Amino acid sequence: MYKIAKENLSALFRLIAETRELYLPVKTAGQTNYAAWSEDAEVDLDTLKTVKSAKDAFFPQSEGLYTVKKEGKKMSVEPEGLKEQDFVVFGMKACDVKGLEVLDNVFLSDPVDTFYAARREHGTVVAMACHEPEETCFCKVFGVDAAEPKSDVAVWTAGEDLYWKALSEKGEALTEAVKELFTDADEAAVEAEKEAIHKILEKLPYMNLSLEGWNGDALSEKFDSPIWEELYKPCLACGTCTFVCPTCQCYDIKDYSAGDTVSRYRCWDSCMYSDFTMMAHGNNRTSQMQRFRQRFMHKLVYYPANNDGMYSCVGCGRCVEKCPQALNIVKVIKAFQNQGGEQ
């Protein structure tokens, strides 16, 4: 284990950026999101939750697939290149790292999404333990330990220092490249930090949320429940929950015409949108209730049914914070719990 004084972090970032692209939480116009590091970027490691997750680094909101060029009546197709440049995502939290696992199950199983796979291959994740978890967090519910992120490199902040521990080959490689800035450290401070984090986690209101009854076997029971009719009503059908979510993976494919060239790209889509999965005949989900239900059924029932019980929610709590009308997955889970109690 190594450590580096927090005040030297910019030197660390500069050094990483010499050989790799570096993405980390940057504050722009008052909001912190993952962005490419630059000398004048306002790096913000204090904000626990970036507005969007770090998902963009591996599965960008918009991504070119190929370009068609037209010359006269002849056409040529030029596929978009795969990611070739190594990059580092610094500062991801344990929940977001778990989110990558969810995406891996989707994109790395057959047929493999080559764009995603290339990014995963070239990306090194430096994950950061959550120094001060918040009331909207419920990662523990999904088996995530906020104090012990599992990724290429784990880092902790304690006192004036940042502690660094490589956990994978890629992590070792990155460590090699920047080791010159580190000094050796023992684990005592980190252990104390972990304990402190665990103590706080115990106090958080959502940490003991029960997922009992949420699994593939409960499909029709949950699907047919009348509760959805009540739950969806305040939903505005915006895509906020989807776009801030570290695990939502749906996308749409669209064309953009710039005259003689047409580029085909994919972009995130939200199952909350009325034109989601729109087909020639219309849409298979015609009401907002159905769309609302889809999102939570997918996270808590369909996905675990297809992925050995793994949920596609990681308890990051972004939707809890960002839903304009204060709806969220926690309220959904609780509503079913209460309903169960009453029956």
Add this chain to the structure above:
Amino acid sequence: MQRIGVFVCHCGSNIAATVDVSKVAEMALMEPGVVHAEDYQYMCSEAGQAKIAAAIQEKNLTGMVVCSCSPRMHEATFRKAAERAGLNPYMVEIANIREHCSWIHKDVEEATKKAVILMRAAIAKVNLNAPLQPGESRVTKRALVIGGGIAGIQTAIDIADAGYEVDIVEKTPSIGGRMSQLDKTFPTLDCSACILTPKMVEASAHEKINIYTYSEVEKVSGFVGDFTVDIRKKARSVDMDKCTGCGVCQEKCPSKKAPSEFNRGLNTRSAIYTPFAQAIPNVPVIDREACIKFKTGKCGLCAKVCQAGAVDYEQKDEIVTEKYGAIVVATGFDTIKLDQYDEYAYSQSKDVITSLELERVMNAAGPTHGHLERLSDGKAPKEIVFIQCVGSRCSDDRGKPYCSKICCMYTAKHAMLIRDKYPDVNVTVFYIDVRTPGKNFDEFYRRAVEQYGVNYIKGQVGKVIPQPNGKLLVQGSDLLDNKQILKEADMVVLATAIEPNPDVRKIATMLTASIDTNNFLTEAHAKLRPVESPTAGIFLSGVCQGPKDIPETVAQAGAAAVKAIGLLAKDKLLTNPCTAQSDILLCNGCSTCENVCPYGAITYEDKEVNDHGIRETRRIAVVNSALCQGCGACTVACPSGAMDLQGFSNRQIIAEVDAICR
């Protein structure tokens, strides 16, 4: 995908000298959808059109672009050519490579490049064109004229003479209007009644004209060619079929205190009355507010004296519903109220009168039997002052911003008549400007000054002060001599501004015809379509459109008649297919589009909608394509993009933009 043919015209050397036409044709073949391209000397010539026809048939074209002169020149030609060859005429687009290209650019390379871009835009558009069919609507061969003054009468006679049925709806008990109140008319000084009465008789006797007097338009629905109108026939309390017009009832009526509308309230009339002797129809009405029978239940004298048994106290308002193909508005004018002009002492002195009141005073059938006398004491005036522009050309809110147009001439007429009949009376006219354009008008005015010695003073009157001796002290200014003038007058006559009949607002709303800020009806085009309302099938006759004298009114009445006849002569109306359409699935029913439609073409209906399986009743905008003129104002006002314009659709225009910016 369309199969598009592109035809590039040389226009002799007009285009070919600056644009490489064969290159343009060659480039056309590179564009999506283009299956044929050729260039030719004169595409508009018979030979050129034959080439187009041949290509349409041989290549099975579904659309075509002609790169030629302005569409304003030959779009119609090429559309017709396409139609003859079996292609829908609305599948033709023109790329203007002459006026917008070859004629204004000198460099061949540059002009050719631009021509290619203009052609691409036209091709991009045609790729999205859809065949359009003009709609058809039927024409009811009957016209409605609202207002029975000289404008309405003339319009009705002209339409009827052309063989069409006309109904006149007149609010008052008789036709005749303002003109019937006038004594003499300028510039010939012939008696108004003498020239009007024959017209009134002609109208009432015309077999094609039906007159509803004492009636008002209640409701209008429908559109050009097919209006449905409810007319309220107010209860006359006299049976029109039985009444012989003997006049005994009026003589015997004990209630004679009602102010006479016809004499502008200067004297009174009986409760059962005809407004004036020559009234048409010569059937009295009972003014139920003045009638003792209606007020107290007693009396009933008129019924007793009526030998024909025509008086009917039980009569009720009746609604008649009629269909019309055209509607002419001839609602005329009134003088403005003078509440705001108290400096002229109109409300304080009976001897301050309006010009229209003077007409009645001068008229033999008027309150003074034609003798010029002061209404306060009946004495003959020696000094009369006329004040011009009372409420006209006014820059503040008290009056009207416009010139009432007729005042200068009638004042000259009044002055002349007075000086002629009463040479000892001094006549002074205060004016801002004297405006006398018109045939024999200025000559007329000069005669008043030169021959009759009328004293014209350029200047405004600040105040008229009634004096204890009964005279009127007029404080004015003489701008030419730059001095204040104080003049004692026996009578003051105000050339009061005219304004559209106040009822016109209500009528305009019913007709969805627009009116301007002064309540004059708006014409479809200020210069080129002055007798048509922007609302199709509505025509304008007389002062309802703007201030006019009698000859102008009659001329416009005839013009409105011709326009109406032109409409009625058609059996069916072909409607422009480039009209707005509302997408039933996108429309919010928010009424925004209706607010910007100048033609009242948009209405809302509750429609059953099947939106991808969701069935519900929604308020939806419906465009009446017979009324829509295709301006597109609604398409931009519509926030959801539901409203689109055929022939100039959002996607078509965007395609042109894209092609130009490519």
Add this chain to the structure above:
Amino acid sequence: MSLEKKEFKPKIVAFCCNWCSYAGADLAGSSRLTYPADVKIIRVPCSCRVNPMFILRAFEKGADGVIMCGCHPGDCHYSTGNFYARRRMTLLFSMLDYIGVENGRTRVEWVSAAEGVKFSETMNSFVEKIYSLGENVRLGDLRCKS
């Protein structure tokens, strides 16, 4: 792609109403009154048919300037169309100015069918303005720049 600095040839879209301005442009043509070929005219029935979206679309796709011409206020073939267009464009231009787009890139001119000279002069001065402003970089889609 060559690294040579390309000569700036602006793309300029002119929306012209069918009844006045398009006819004015025709008159400019028949009077042989020149203006730069950078201007391309799109015919619309009335200035009130011009959706602000069309203008933004033109900029998106690489236009450097957009001008809209219509009948003089009060002379609209459809009576009132240009009044609505005038308000719409005033607000749109003000918004573009507000977000930092050079306000010379957009213009509205009223050109009657008789004003061929005005049409040509307007286009000349507008094109000159666009040349002075240079390429539109603030309001375009990068995918359309090549």
Add this chain to the structure above:
Amino acid sequence: MQELINRAKELLADGTVARVLGWKGGDLPYNPEPAYFETAEELADFVYNSFCGANLSKYMIEASKLEGKTMVCLKPCDTYSFNQLIKEHRVDREKAYIVGVGCKGKLDIEKIKKKGVKGIESIEGAEITDEADTLKIQTIYGEKSCAYADAMLERCHVCKGKEHMVYDELIGDSKETKDADRFDEVARIEAMSPEEKFAFFQKELSKCIRCNACRNACPACSCRKCVFDSTKFDSSQKANVDSFEEKMFHIIRAFHVAGRCTDCGECSRVCPQGIPLHLFNRKFIKDIDGLYGEYQAGADTTSKAPLTNYTFEDAEPSIVGKRG
């Protein structure tokens, strides 16, 4: 709050309304959600406190289609939106029983959290009956406090006034919260150089994630299908592929609601990225007021909207360049 609940129970009991549209208590101290209540028992969950910021008028579009009347709780600013929806035939006045609820300024949890307040357990001072100037916040990391005014939504600082424009009855007191001119921010931007303006908006809009929360929360954006979702306009976009698309979206959205936007502030309240979207709408409002005369959308249900109106003397578009 109890008065509201009691009244709601009465109205449900006597059949005046079939349901109540208000707020349901959340599971955190600050996250009540809009909710329908159909029985007296359900009303046990009813809350109305300073975190009930949502404008419920837009829900009335759907509620207008339901059987029977809905009692809807509208704050003063919400009533403007409701009026505007009446004007556009999107809601049915007859289907609404409007209870105008008092307002002492609504709180923005983001503002509290931006002050570094984390791990919130409870917040004191946010009840509608509280008169406290300071919020006492209990957190896992200790007790914090925050001035009430500092935690208020932007819109409450420029409040249009606490008068309800349309209602059937009024319940609860209001307190004036306006302490700034609503056009100050717009004027500040107007005074910038074009480069500064562009940089400002570029920075703000670069955060946009095209989630459509602003649009979907906006009561003026009540289109059944937005042009940006419709293939008809060739403008359907879903994601931020290029920075132009956000500009296009936000300008056109503001334009579509120009003259219809009541300045209710929902767009800025709901934006997950904290983009001050009201600056677009308010710019149009400022221009409309200045160029065409003061106009407040939703103050009534009959007046002609500025963009469907005109005068002969209207300013020419060239005024934009001349204003400097």
